[in-house]
Amino acid sequence: MKSxxxxxxxxxxxxxxxxxxxxxxxxxxxxTSELDEGVKEGDIVLISIENDIYKVERLVENTANQREKVQGLLEKLKNQRK
Structure with a gap:
C-alpha cells in the first residue's frame, strides 16, 4: 500500500x-465522494492507495502545527510593516 x-x-x-x-x-x-465530511481546505491528510481505492486520513496534529506556523509568519509580516 502506497501512502x-x-x-x-x-x-x-x-x-x-x-x-x-x-x-x-x-x-x-x-x-469529493471519497472524502470524510470533516476534511476541509488546508487540512493535511495521509492518503493511501490500494487497488485504485483512496483512503484519506485527516492528520489533525500536523494540520494544527502547520496552521500555527503560518499564523506566526503572518504576524511577523504584519509587525514588519509597522
Missing part, C-alpha cells in the same frame, strides 16, 4: 485537489 501526505488545496466541483506535502509540486485529484 503520502497531502494538503487539501481546494475543491473544484466534484473534485478535491490535493498538493503533495510539503513540496506542493505534485497534485492529486480525488472525487
Amino acid at each position: 503520502n501526505k497531502y494538503t487539501l488545496d481546494r475543491v473544484e466541483g466534484e473534485l478535491a485537489v490535493f498538493l503533495k506535502y510539503p513540496s506542493e509540486t505534485e497534485t492529486l485529484h480525488i472525487s
Whole structure:
C-alpha cells in the first residue's frame, strides 16, 4: 500500500485537489465522494492507495502545527510593516 501526505488545496466541483506535502509540486485529484465530511481546505491528510481505492486520513496534529506556523509568519509580516 502506497501512502503520502497531502494538503487539501481546494475543491473544484466534484473534485478535491490535493498538493503533495510539503513540496506542493505534485497534485492529486480525488472525487469529493471519497472524502470524510470533516476534511476541509488546508487540512493535511495521509492518503493511501490500494487497488485504485483512496483512503484519506485527516492528520489533525500536523494540520494544527502547520496552521500555527503560518499564523506566526503572518504576524511577523504584519509587525514588519509597522
